[in-house]
Amino acid sequence: MSCRYEEYRWLFYFARETTAMMNGIAAIRRRSMWRSILLFFSVVGPGIITANADNDVGGVLTYSQAGAQFGYSLLWLLVPVTIALIVTQEMSARMGAITGKGLSDLIRENFGVKITFWVLVLFVTCDLGNTATEFAGIASVAPVFGSFVPFLAGEWFKILLVVASAALVFITVTRGNYKIVERIFFVFCVVYLSYAVSAVILHPNWHEVFRQTILPHFSASKAYVLMIIAVIGTTISPWMQFYIQAAVVEKGIREEQYPTSRLDVISGALITDIIAYFIIVSCAATIFIHNLHTAHPIAINNASDVAVALQPLAGKFASLLFAVGLLNAALFTASILPLSTAYYVCEAFGFERGIDNRFSEAPIFYSLYLGLIVIGAGAVIIPGAPLLAIIFYSQVLNGALLPIVLVLMLLLINNRRLMGRWTNSPAFNTIAWVTVVIVVALTAISTLQTLFPQIGS
Numbered sequence: 001m002s003c004r005y006e007e008y009r010w011l012f013y014f015a016r017e018t019t020a021m022m023n024g025i026a027a028i029r030r031r032s033m034w035r036s037i038l039l040f041f042s043v044v045g046p047g048i049i050t051a052n053a054d055n056d057v058g059g060v061l062t063y064s065q066a067g068a069q070f071g072y073s074l075l076w077l078l079v080p081v082t083i084a085l086i087v088t089q090e091m092s093a094r095m096g097a098i099t100g101k102g103l104s105d106l107i108r109e110n111f112g113v114k115i116t117f118w119v120l121v122l123f124v125t126c127d128l129g130n131t132a133t134e135f136a137g138i139a140s141v142a143p144v145f146g147s148f149v150p151f152l153a154g155e156w157f158k159i160l161l162v163v164a165s166a167a168l169v170f171i172t173v174t175r176g177n178y179k180i181v182e183r184i185f186f187v188f189c190v191v192y193l194s195y196a197v198s199a200v201i202l203h204p205n206w207h208e209v210f211r212q213t214i215l216p217h218f219s220a221s222k223a224y225v226l227m228i229i230a231v232i233g234t235t236i237s238p239w240m241q242f243y244i245q246a247a248v249v250e251k252g253i254r255e256e257q258y259p260t261s262r263l264d265v266i267s268g269a270l271i272t273d274i275i276a277y278f279i280i281v282s283c284a285a286t287i288f289i290h291n292l293h294t295a296h297p298i299a300i301n302n303a304s305d306v307a308v309a310l311q312p313l314a315g316k317f318a319s320l321l322f323a324v325g326l327l328n329a330a331l332f333t334a335s336i337l338p339l340s341t342a343y344y345v346c347e348a349f350g351f352e353r354g355i356d357n358r359f360s361e362a363p364i365f366y367s368l369y370l371g372l373i374v375i376g377a378g379a380v381i382i383p384g385a386p387l388l389a390i391i392f393y394s395q396v397l398n399g400a401l402l403p404i405v406l407v408l409m410l411l412l413i414n415n416r417r418l419m420g421r422w423t424n425s426p427a428f429n430t431i432a433w434v435t436v437v438i439v440v441a442l443t444a445i446s447t448l449q450t451l452f453p454q455i456g457s
Contacts, residue, residue, distance in 0.1 A: 056333035057137025058130065058394055059234040060326055063276050066227055067283030068291070068298070072212035075280055077228060079213065081235045082273040084435040087428050088406065089265045091413050092241040096248030097258040098422045103245045103405075104344035106412050116348050119404065126401055127239055127341040129394035131376030134337065136390055137330035138165045139380050144323040159381055166377040169335045170370060173355060194325040199278035204285035229442045233397070235276065236435070238405045243340035246347065250354055255422070282322070338372035403436045410436075 066074045092103060099106060108116040142158035218224070244265075253261050291297035339355070346353035346365045353365040379390070410432055414423050424432070 067280035096245035102347035134334035
């Protein structure tokens with residue numbers, strides 16, 4: 001009896017201790033999980049914000065034209081482009097975390113002032129066009145809201161909206177510190193969900209959508225090749241690489257935090273291209289289908305034309321959602337893109353920079369930011385300004401300039417003196433170099449087709 005009692009007591013003791021141990025492990029895991037979540041939120045921002053800002057007015061127009069002109073046939077392109085976006089953004093963020101320096105700073109230190117100067121001339125010119133693109137998007141939204149509120153119809157409202165937006169953008173960024181501005185940018189990111197909602201309520205043929213996503217289709221026509229370059233250029237914009245690296249440096253992310261920060265980069269790339277996917281689907285399900293069965297096709301001359309076209313095809317709610325998303329995209333990127341330009345110019349020449357500084361502490365940084373906003377907004381207000389050409393060809397120029405920045409990035413990130421053990425893996429190098437080769441080849445084809453129109457049609 002005593003033996004059996006001891007046996008039961010030992011079993012009870014074993015069960016109690018095992019339960020306590022398991023509870024302890026569970027508690028440690030919970031603490032570890034919460035610690036991981038808190039660590040993620042402490043470094044989140046640069047990746048998600050940069051990638052979402054890339055769905056700007058030029059991006060919305062390019063994706064809309066892709067869907068309206070070619071239906072679902074370009075959806076497959078977003079799969080390899082997303083992979084390339086993750087790789088390029090991750091390289092920039094990694095360089096920022098490991099070196100503690102911005103991309104233009106590294107270019108100047110490793111390739112000299114002359115190369116840096118010409119790189120900046122090209123990219124600042126491109127960014128001027130891109131900034132004007134954002135304000136062109138704001139101007140083009142004005143008539144859409146005027147159709148809902150007749151009082152707002154008229155040229156005066158367009159000018160007022162552009163000027164007010166320029167003032168709002170400058171004040172928002174320059175009157176707060178980095179944390180406040182980052183939170184405002186997160187609000188902009190959430191509004192992008194309006195595109196997803198707009199696509200779902202249009203009830204596209206999802207079977208056809210998924211089929212075209214996994215089955216690549218290619219056409220040698222000039223329009224198709226030019227559209228591919230524009231989609232690549234608007235998805236992987238050169239300015240993004242400069243901004244994300246500067247943002248990682250300013251946020252203070254370092255080597256030990258980088259594995260968590262990498263999740264931020266991957267999440268941002270996936271989210272931005274999912275939004276792009278829904279924009280193409282929205283236009284393919286409505287405008288492309290409509291144009292197939294009518295003698296009077298709808299032409300997309302600017303991004304707001306999509307919102308206007310959706311009214312009779314899909315109802316006012318879908319149209320309003322698209323317009324709200326477009327205005328959000330324009331304001332968001334009009335805030336970030338000039339900021340990126342000011343960062344990399346000041347980095348390259350050693351001027352004080354950063355939104356945690358006051359105007360008196362970083363006058364050149366803030367003057368550049370203000371100048372880009374004023375020129376971009378002013379160009380749009382000029383009567384008869386070719387808004388569509390500014391928007392579309394700025395995206396094509398982005399695609400043409402992308403190989404330059406990617407080659408410089410690849411040379412830097414594979415420099416063991418700079419990166420130590422954080423150099424690229426063979427897989428990353430392969431994806432990045434393939435992206436360079438493809439963009440160069442497509443740009444060459446497009447140039448030849450422009451010079452010799454008989455090639456492709």
